[in-house]
Amino acid sequence: MKEIVDAITSGQATARDYSALRLPESYRAATLHRSDTGMFEGMASADKDPRLSIHLDEVPVPELGPGEALVAVMASSVNYNTVWSSIFEPVPTFAFLERYGRRSSLGRRHDLPYHVIGSDLSGVVLRTGPGVNLWKAGDEVVAHCLSVELESSDGHNDTMLDPEQRIWGFETNFGGLAEVALVKSNQLMPKPEHLSWEEAAAPGLVNSTAYRQLVSRNGAGMKQGDNVLIWGASGGLGSYATQFALAGGATPICVVSSQEKAEICRRMGAEAVIDRRAEGFRFWRDEHTQDQREWKRFGGRIRELTGGEDVDIVFEHPGRETFGASVYVTRKGGTIVTCASTSGYIHEYDNRYLWMSLKRIIGSHFANYRESWEANRLVAKGRIHPTLSRVYSLEETGQAAHDVHRNLHQGKVGVLCLAPEEGLGVRDEQMRAKHLDAINRFRAGRLAPV
Template identity: 85%
Template sequence: MTTSSTREVLDVIQAPDATAADFAALPLPASYRAVTVHKDEAGMFAGLESRDKDPRKSLHLDEVPVPELGPGEALVAVMASSVNYNSVWTSIFEPVSTFGFLERYGRTSPLAARHDLPYHVIGSDLAGVVLRTGPGVNKWHPGDRVVAHCLSVELESADGHDDTMLDPEQRIWGFETNFGGLAEIALVKANQLMPKPAHLSWEEAAAPGLVNSTAYRQLVSRNGAGMKQGDNVLIWGASGGLGSYATQFALAGGANPVCVVSSPQKAEICRRMGAEAVIDRSAEGYRFWKDDRHQDPREWKRFGGRIRELTGGEDVDIVFEHPGRETFGASVYVARKGGTIVTCASTSGYTHEYDNRYLWMSLKRIVGSHFANYREAWEANRLIAKGRIHPTLSRTYRLEDTGQAAYDVHRNLHQGKVGVLALAPREGLGVTDPELRARHLPAINRFKDA
């Protein structure tokens, strides 16, 4: 439920005849509700295994002051957001506390010092409405309906001007910066903003941002694997937040996804997306590690044989990697000669081990990929807006239930993405192109129906 400080904002957003002038004249509230972690609790899970750390204990719903608006920035009324794995990492203070990021950022400039606070407003996705823009912002105006990608850059170094992901001051908003999207108001740089897809509700529009852009760069972009028609693409966690978009990009781009999942229900979701080659690793009993220290190459070989059964005898051209330690040895082994293993995360552990003979003697490549630059994020969002790629939202939580949402993602109890309502009072609001929506409704609801 909104508080009195943000209710007037919501009233104007919901007014069918509200104009840009109405938004510009709207007084900013002094405070807003936000999901936070607290600096003085950073050690609360000391001694516990990752699996036993509970986001429901560390995530708070606080009333916090609206931050000062700086040049090139925008304040956005957040109608909906979503939970990504970086929000889980923040909530369990792994691999490190995010307050170290905020302290280092705060030392870079007087304006950045706003981010160094004893609380961290988290969240790296949003769909909402622009309330204010700072000096130097010309493209966006109060009242614009937007989504935000999570790349925050300074671009004062030459390194970032070919690929903004290479900016030395590149950060992930809501993870390495403060004032994120799991809140009623968020502070972003104006070059994070993109048009909200008109046929989607607020929560549907908020869900793709981080994972859709990450999957686009990792799989499609020349900065990642550069997927082409006819490629066989092994996708780990193919029904999850990242994998569900990778599967769609493979299908839309004329490639053949080989989807790896962990249950019959998740296998069925992949088939609903149009994938034909699906491996339920739990049902088929793959165990790539004999124990904590030793992998089992026989299981790599068995896994590779199963892939070839599904591809007509071919090895995979691309491996879409993100589990990390648990799967990386198998990923290097099963890629074809000259193939590419592209990795963007390590959700099962950061220390990757593989047999280098299968890399160097077969001329394979390992490519690191991290989120996406503005152009890549814009292209990924454009495909959403055109109805070529669809949100994979399965469930939506209230802002006050974000701890439970993060817990469910942490324990892999979810399908696709989980959304969080911020200012939006209920699901299903925000659609302005019902005709396009009607054409794609089965695909939009695919994960909800599951």
């Protein structure tokens, strides 16, 4: 492994040099164990601790199949699916691996007693399997997390509709929180040259998800002049949605939970910010009853910030806690576009405010290859910036997931895998200098872990 790291950090190794490197037999990885899946039974979700379930193991390098690539992972990051995986919700991820294993002989590689998790990476291609022509050993890459088979016609208009669509590192094995990862070659994209390894690994899943959800015609199809309500606007998803709204000529109305997070949104360029905690918005009277007076108060606050206008689009991802309010405050004919449900999957809303006002609810899940490529292209051009706030070591992956679970983070948190330190991997210093303040925007407002 040291030879691989030396080749990458030298910046001088050629494709031939990488091809001549001996692959290690094993590598270090953040894993879950099948034997632990019952460890949190009977506990509330908030009380489950990823530090107890995420292990650092030495695991064998997987067999390389057709259309696949082995990547030396320099850095990765933690997403909310890392949290779900680590607390075994909504189901243990081993159920996904078992299902994948039944599909084919190559799928059986994924059905193991351990699960290497992680759905982001930046790194260098080490080997490619038969049928891979676009990528070669030595290419510096990032990976999106859509894994598809495309043997059914359903996926050929939009690959997200492939019946065998999976999220790599969540519904497949050999993910990015490791020193080596196994990906399909059509997950690979060029690493933005002005970013370090950890910065380049941060956008991946959330940037692509926000792009499809907000910008793509498969999502809300945002246009200039739209008012966009963004829940959790300083978080992993919301921080990219805020940037897309600003870059696309829309007006983001950013909802956050602290003054520190409100300041982050203002540093991104947002002017309309609601600190829901400071303003006391509570949309549920109790576990079973929503408070429609709070919906109305929230809608009034939005109009104060927009000059009397309602929102055209709601960027939804908290789910149960906020969905009733989201439907209510959307303008007549507007759109609520939803992915994830971090506060609960069972959504409740008053349908009168949907059907009588001709509103639409659109479900959105990650992004197809083209959407991911476009989202990454905007990062590479310096139009969208990483929202990295803190970096952990691979040994600290459990702590990183714990901090995300407890909402002790802003933007994204990164994990160094093979990279020996932060700040490595920058190839275009001139471009970096132009955007350095934006790149470091979230580093100035870290939240201390507890």
